[in-house]
Amino acid sequence: MMDEKTMLLFDDYLQGALSAPQQKDLEQRLANEPELADAFVIFRELNGHLSHHYSEERASFAAQLRLKAQEHAPTQEAETKKTTKVIRLRPLQYFVAASIVLLFGAILWSQLAVPTYSDYQIEQPISLSIRSEGEIAFAKAEEAFNTGDYEMAVLFFNSILSNTPDNVEVQYYKAIALTQQDNYEEADNLYKALWEGSSVYKYKALWRHALSKLKQKDRASAKALLEQIPPEAEDYEQAQDLLDKL
Amino acid sequence: MGDNSIHPDQKYVDALLSNDHKIIDEIYLRFAPKVIGYVKKNSGTESQARDIVQEGILTIYDQAKVKGLTLSCPFDAYFFLICKRKWLNTLKKAGPNRVTINEEITSRDAELQAQADQTSQFEAQSNLFHTKLAALGEKCRQIIKLSFRIKSMEKVAQQLGVTYAYARKKKSLCIGKLTEMIQNSREYHMLKMEHDG
Numbered sequence: 001m002m003d004e005k006t007m008l009l010f011d012d013y014l015q016g017a018l019s020a021p022q023q024k025d026l027e028q029r030l031a032n033e034p035e036l037a038d039a040f041v042i043f044r045e046l047n048g049h050l051s052h053h054y055s056e057e058r059a060s061f062a063a064q065l066r067l068k069a070q071e072h073a074p075t076q077e078a079e080t081k082k083t084t085k086v087i088r089l090r091p092l093q094y095f096v097a098a099s100i101v102l103l104f105g106a107i108l109w110s111q112l113a114v115p116t117y118s119d120y121q122i123e124q125p126i127s128l129s130i131r132s133e134g135e136i137a138f139a140k141a142e143e144a145f146n147t148g149d150y151e152m153a154v155l156f157f158n159s160i161l162s163n164t165p166d167n168v169e170v171q172y173y174k175a176i177a178l179t180q181q182d183n184y185e186e187a188d189n190l191y192k193a194l195w196e197g198s199s200v201y202k203y204k205a206l207w208r209h210a211l212s213k214l215k216q217k218d219r220a221s222a223k224a225l226l227e228q229i230p231p232e233a234e235d236y237e238q239a240q241d242l243l244d245k246l
Numbered sequence: 247m248g249d250n251s252i253h254p255d256q257k258y259v260d261a262l263l264s265n266d267h268k269i270i271d272e273i274y275l276r277f278a279p280k281v282i283g284y285v286k287k288n289s290g291t292e293s294q295a296r297d298i299v300q301e302g303i304l305t306i307y308d309q310a311k312v313k314g315l316t317l318s319c320p321f322d323a324y325f326f327l328i329c330k331r332k333w334l335n336t337l338k339k340a341g342p343n344r345v346t347i348n349e350e351i352t353s354r355d356a357e358l359q360a361q362a363d364q365t366s367q368f369e370a371q372s373n374l375f376h377t378k379l380a381a382l383g384e385k386c387r388q389i390i391k392l393s394f395r396i397k398s399m400e401k402v403a404q405q406l407g408v409t410y411a412y413a414r415k416k417k418s419l420c421i422g423k424l425t426e427m428i429q430n431s432r433e434y435h436m437l438k439m440e441h442d443g
Contacts, residue, residue, distance in 0.1 A: 007422025008415065035429075042434075043425045049375055052312045054394035057265070061307060064267050069300045072274040074292070129300070163391055 002039055010043045056166065063169050063200050066129035114245050117215035120238070122180075126173055141170070150177040168199040175205070179212045187212055195228075203233035210239070219246050255321035262307045273303060277322055281329040290333060298336070302329040309368045319358040327362040370437055378427045386420035393417045 009026055012018050018026065030037045052058060125146040128138050141156035157174035160167060171190055178187035191212065194205035206229050213222035223246050229239040261269035278299045285295035302325060309315050317324065379387060392402045393413070403413035428434050 002422055002426060004419060004422070007425075008418050010422065011414075011418035038438075039425050039429055042428050043421060045371070046375060046421055046424060046428070049312055049372065050379075050390065050394045052308065053372075053376075054391060058308070058311070061265060062304060064265075065270060065300060065303055065307075068267065068270040068274065069296060072271070072278070073296060127297075163388070164395065166395070 002036070006036070006039075007043075010040060014044060014047060054164075059167065060199065062129045066127070066169070067200055070123075114219075115214075115242060117211055120211055122176055128169055128173075141173075145173060145177060148180075150180040153177045154181070168194060168197070168201050172201045172205060172208075175212075176208060179208070179215060182215075184212060184216055203229055203235065207233070207235040207239055210242070214242075222246060251318060253317045253319055253321075255319075255324075256317045258321045259306065259310050259315050259317055262303070263310050270303065273325070274299070277325050280322075280326055284326070284330060285333050288333065289337065294336070295333075298329050298332050301332055305332075305365060305369055308372065309365055313368060315365075317361065319355060319361050323355070323358050324361050324365075327358060328365050331362065331366060367437065367441060370433075374428060374431065374433045374437065375424075377433075378424055378431065381427065382420065382424055386416075386423060389413065389417050390420050390424070 009018070009022070013023065013026055030040055126142055128142055137156045137159045141153055141160060144150070144152035144156060154174060154177050157170050157177065160170050161174070164170070172194060175187045175190035175194070178184075178190070188209060191205045191209035194201050195203070195209060206225055210222045210225035210229075213219070213225060223243060226239045226243045226246075229236055233239070258269060258273065278296075281299050281302065282292070282295040285298055286292065290298075305328065306315065306325070379390065382390070389402065389406065392405060393399060396402050396405070399414050399417070400410055402417075403410045406413060408416075
């Protein structure tokens with residue numbers, strides 16, 4: 001059994017906070033007590049391990065890896081994209097549609113031509129990449145989100161964020177879940193914080209923020225957000241397309 | 247390992263270490279298909295296979311960061327072997343009777359086996375640390391996570407509404423407690439035996 005004093009000594013040793021005689025004394029003990037030496041090795045390795053595991057650098061690597069994995073995933077994503085596209089009308093149908101529109105007026109026309117929020121599907125299923133082992137909240141959050149139970153998803157996202165407030169991936173999906181529930185104020189604040197930041201979710205957040213504004217029928221704000229999406233962003237083309245229609 | 251000459255494929259590990267994201271594309275294009283093919287041939291789905299690839303890359307990155315990783319064998323064979331072991335572990339957890347495994351003859355290359363063994367050990371240690379961390383009391387877990395995430399103990403103390411001295415002391419004691427839990431565990435002794443043996 002290690003006493004408290006020894007635990008504090010270990011930490012001070014690793015921080016380089018021991019005086020030379022204290023350090024010598026501890027090293028002497030480690031040389032003579034194999035159990036204690038074992039404990040010290042574990043203590044030191046735990047520090048190295050956890051410090052890496054919870055680092056921002058690792059979180060950003062894992063998020064990047066997750067994005068790359070999605071890019072390299074086959075057809076499934078492409079297929080969902082195909083089905084979410086706005087239905088394109090053929091010329092004859094345009095004519096018919098236009099005739100109907102003439103009857104029903106300009107308001108109806110704008111509703112037919114301009115995509116709405118629901119035309120843009122959410123990428124699903126989500127799979128959270130930056131997760132700490134043993135935390136069931138991640139699995140629960142994914143499950144709730146993927147089955148469309150956004151209220152529950154937000155609860156689990158909150159629980160994750162209480163431990164890891166900087167998890168941008170979770171912030172991003174939480175914002176989407178909030179938008180789904182029409183909780184716009186909180187969602188928009190989250191999107192804004194994300195696109196003002198420099199994470200890999202920067203431009204995705206911008207795109208989703210624009211869609212949130214579209215859902216709120218605030219086209220001017222949606223346009224302003226879409227205009228900020230740069231050509232290197234993954235959603236640039238969709239953004240330009242939507243911008244044209246708005 | 248007997249021969250410590252560094253394999254030219256060390257460039258892959260180094261690129262992961264320096265967060266060169268282009269290397270991930272290369273791993274996906276050149277090395278992932280073989281892993282995906284293997285998992286699918288052995289009762290896995292496409293998406294399970296892709297999870298294994300992702301975990302494989304993350305494990306290599308973690309090991310390289312925490313313990314250093316010097317490749318003495320081709321990346322291709324090493325990556326395949328650690329992904330294969332991951333998949334076999336997944337199958338084992340799912341139950342011994344649920345699957346049939348088409349066991350291929352693996353390379354007898356001792357360097358390669360030793361390299362993959364190191365990685366398996368690293369993973370086992372990592373799993374042990376996290377399992378025990380999850381079993382620690384909530385207060386301890388919270389302060390450990392916060393202090394490694396935020397790094398500055400002043401800020402941790404502020405967030406928890408305690409003094410700096412208390413936060414530091416508590417953190418040391420909690421890691422001490424975790425150390426004890428690990429040291430007293432059966433898994434630790436097994437790992438140690440493997441390592442020493």
